[in-house]
Amino acid sequence: MVFKAWVADRDFANHLDIIKLQLSSGLAFLQRGYSLSLTHQYLPGGPSISSYSTPLPSVDDPFYISTDEVDPVLLGVVRMQGGLLLSDLMTAEDEANLGPAALVSDWRGLVEQRLLSKGAFFFGSKLSSFTGGVMNQRVNEGKGWGTSVTA
Secondary structure (H helix, E strand, O other): OOOOOOOOOOOHHHHHHHHHHHHHHHHHHHHOOOOOEEEEEOOOOOOOEEEEEOOOOOOOOOEEOOOOOOOHHHHHHHHHOOEEOHHHHOOHHHHHHHHHHHHOHHHHHHHHHHHHHOOOOEEEOOOOHHHHHHHHHHHHOOOOHHHEEEO
16 A cells, blocks of 8 residues: 655644744745745747736735645634635635636636745645646746745
């Protein structure tokens, strides 16, 4: 039997602590002077270069977390510690406007990848193709490798 650990720790509280530690380390890295003034090159045929600037996050800012956890108690723990979930951002009206596609987990995963690609810092599982998708989008956004960590 082959077994792979898809999470940093099987205990939910420990796993959440690891995520928050990585986000704190990422914030410290950004505060040491990594520039969030980003320049990125688009694929041929698109605009050549685009620049934009993003303010540094604050220690007290909420953080976005993508999870397939469904236990309302554990999701409450995430929220109490400053985590935001897709269900916190999408309203019933959003889902109604999107129709049946809003219920499809693959579609929701694509939305979450896009959200995570926009963050100042990203932490994900190196065993996950979901993480790979986020990392690819972050590179396309011009975010340096130092703004992402996998474990």
